[in-house]
Amino acid sequence: MRLLIIGGTSFVGRTIVGDALGRGHEVTTFNRGLTGKDLDGVEALRGDRSTDEGVRPLAGRRFDAVIDPGGLVPAHVLRTARAVADSSPFYAFVSTTAVYQAWNAEVDESATTWPGVADQDGDPADLAHLPVHKRGCELAVEQTYGLGACLVARAGSIVGPHDNLGQLPWWLTRIAQGGRVIAPGDPARGLQLIDVRDLSTFVLAQVEAQAAGMHNVVPDGPNTTMGRLVDTCVQATGSDAVPVWMDEGFLLSRGVRPWTEVPLWIPDVPETAGFWAVSGASAKAAGLRTRPFGDSVRDTWGWLRSGGEVEAAPGTPPLGLAGEKEQQVLAAWDSAGVLQRRRTGWSGWAG
Template sequence: MHVLLLGGTWFLGRAVARHALANDCEVTTFNRGQSTPYLPGTLAVHGDRASADDFERLARYGPWDVVIDTSASDTAPRHVLAGARALAEVTDRYVYVSSVSVYRNWGAGPLTESSATYDTPADAGPEYYEGLDPAEQDGMRKAGCERAVTEAFGADRTTILRPGSILGPGEYIGRLPWWLRRCARGGEILAPREPDRPVQPIDARDVAAFAVSAPAGVFNVTAPRGHATMRDLLTACLDATGYQGRLVWTSEEVLARHGVRGRTELPLWPGTDGVVDVSAALAAGLTCRPLDRTVADTWAWLRDGADSVAGQQSGWERHGIAPDKEAAILAEVGLSG
């Protein structure tokens, strides 16, 4: 199979490239060539996805059986539309990696692929969602990109993947790396109740495998309900790092009183309450490895030096609670207990 990968240098894109190469695919990558070196065995084409001329030049390297787009997270829909149109005649199918953030009621109720999404035009530019909350901007942008790809390729040639939190070796956002490093530091560790609240993160390698083989259609791509809880996640972090710390489960009321921000100061909290339905993806071949394996492999990657270059860890500083703030909350919890 001939695969065109938009991206292919960081985290998920690199995982897709590795999986495709391991399964005897011929892989062409398209990116600016400014971050991680391309993988041996791939054909690297450099260009800017915001440039129509670069996409027209890229199209001359085709044809391909599938284009897998992992690099449009910050790209305006109109640029995705132009790129998809340039590739429509030389590619059989387009796989676009979107996000569960496209759902209007994300976090407020059960989500299936038919749940309401943002109604962003396929040709929208950045000005369409300027001034909005960053999370809403992200959802609107990705919804527009989904529409752009579908408009250019048609529904029967388009695969839309909507993952939630993606973890694993190579993670540049810094959520799981922060928890692992905090557990390795030991001592009393601030942990959010409820410990048995479900979480649905998925390993990048499992997303990558599904991206290469998924049929046309729209799929939520997270771990299934019942896969893991917050307790499972943090216990796995302690296990991987040698059990040097003790989890102190703290009520959400106390955390709120101290202004603790979910998803950043305590990454992956508050979880999802198991609201994302992934039955369609499971039926189409998605498999999810145990969360403790993802945690252990990520810790091994961190201990090996986190094989990255400039920019790979650009989001890490946004995650994790400051030690003095954590200590103050733990002291209050200890006094009240």
């Protein structure tokens, strides 16, 4: 197939480009040439879809499908979709499960989303409005192509080599340093993490089949736990790190911020009971297959060890506790007299 891939130089886009080339497709990338280097074997077009003039390089080009793995501004995606609508019969957009409004119960594709606007403009680095903007991007594609000629892949939390989000790399890097490591809440808390390579395989398979639809691209159920995450990072790095499992209430009382200061931690409270309970049944029925989570951890560590670095996307907040704050929280936990109680039963979770 002749594929146009928007961006195509970092994380999800880079992985899709590599997979597409490996499948024998002819790949053209369209980007500004600023974020990263195009992979060998592609035809690279330069342009900027934030303006009408910027998408002119697409004029007169014909493709069997367009894959848009990173659109963040609805107006930019709308401009792109309109520019290729007459010359490319299928459009695949990688969105996010963050478009859903409520997380107090399991969500599927029918759940209420944020009210996006298809022609809304904005700053791609404005991640505070990511849920609304991503929904607007979905609408831009749907309104231009119609539901029968587009794929919307709502990805969950993505991990794997060439990560530009940094959550799993943070855990690996911190655990590799050794010592006592703060671990949040119940080690049995389930997580749903999708490997970027499995996401890529799914998207390309749908594109090859011209299979329109909307899917939550997540494992259909938890594919690891917080305890297994920590344990597998210890095994992969060969570290002597010792996790210190702390009550979530204690962490919050010490001002520790979920998700950013302790990546992948979402407090287990009623308001977020569905955060790691997104239905992946639709994607599974459409062919999504997911690798063992331990493979994602080991391959990500291998990438980091080979010189890979997280090049954070614009607007991404810094991850992880500052060393001084981490030591202060550990000391406060020791003073509370509960360290020994929470240490017991940690080791033994399989990767």
